[in-house]
Amino acid sequence: MPWTQGENLRALEVSLRPLTGAGWDAHMIAVELHSWMLTWSPARPAAYIRARLAQQSTAEHVAAELDVAEGWDAQEASRALGASRPELVLDVLEGLAAGMAAHSARQAALGLDDLTDTDAAADMAAVLARGVPV
Known part of the structure; x- marks a missing residue:
């Protein structure tokens, strides 16, 4: 991504570790970063990526907790479709x-x-x- 070009490669690697650790390849990471549709360039791209990924992880965790709290069971909900x-x-x-x-x-x-x-x-x-x- 153009907005990451000025960043230290080691800092980028560390900030992208959650994605690379999950098995994402370079193309998948590029698609994810592009989907953020930044119209500006962060002063510290690695820090921005780290914060954004942490925010996404927190949102996914909260959504999972809400599903559990509401008793949502995806398998049970889809059972009628497979009957x-x-x-x-x-x-x-x-x-x-x-x-x-x-x-x-x-x-x-x-x-x-x-x-x-x-x-x-x-x-x-x-x-x-x-x-x-x-």
Whole structure:
């Protein structure tokens, strides 16, 4: 990152140790630093990186504590999504079929019906001849 160029390499290495210790490579670290979208250059880039990573770590820790305090269990919450419910799948498919039928009817009423039953080139020429804005 351009804003890190003036910093001592050893200081940068120490400040980035939480990321490199977690197995991040140079590309992943560059993406992370770029995502901070700095529009200014810190006077001490290594100190800024260290403070920013500490702030992120604290925020993640607080969020994890809140999840525990509220009794949030990600596995329990996602269990319903993995349950085998054929009737739910059938209801969804029937809803999709009804929605597609209604959409096709609206398109036909507007003269924009599906091109699959006739020659697509002829239909496009007809649309262009009418001057319909695209």
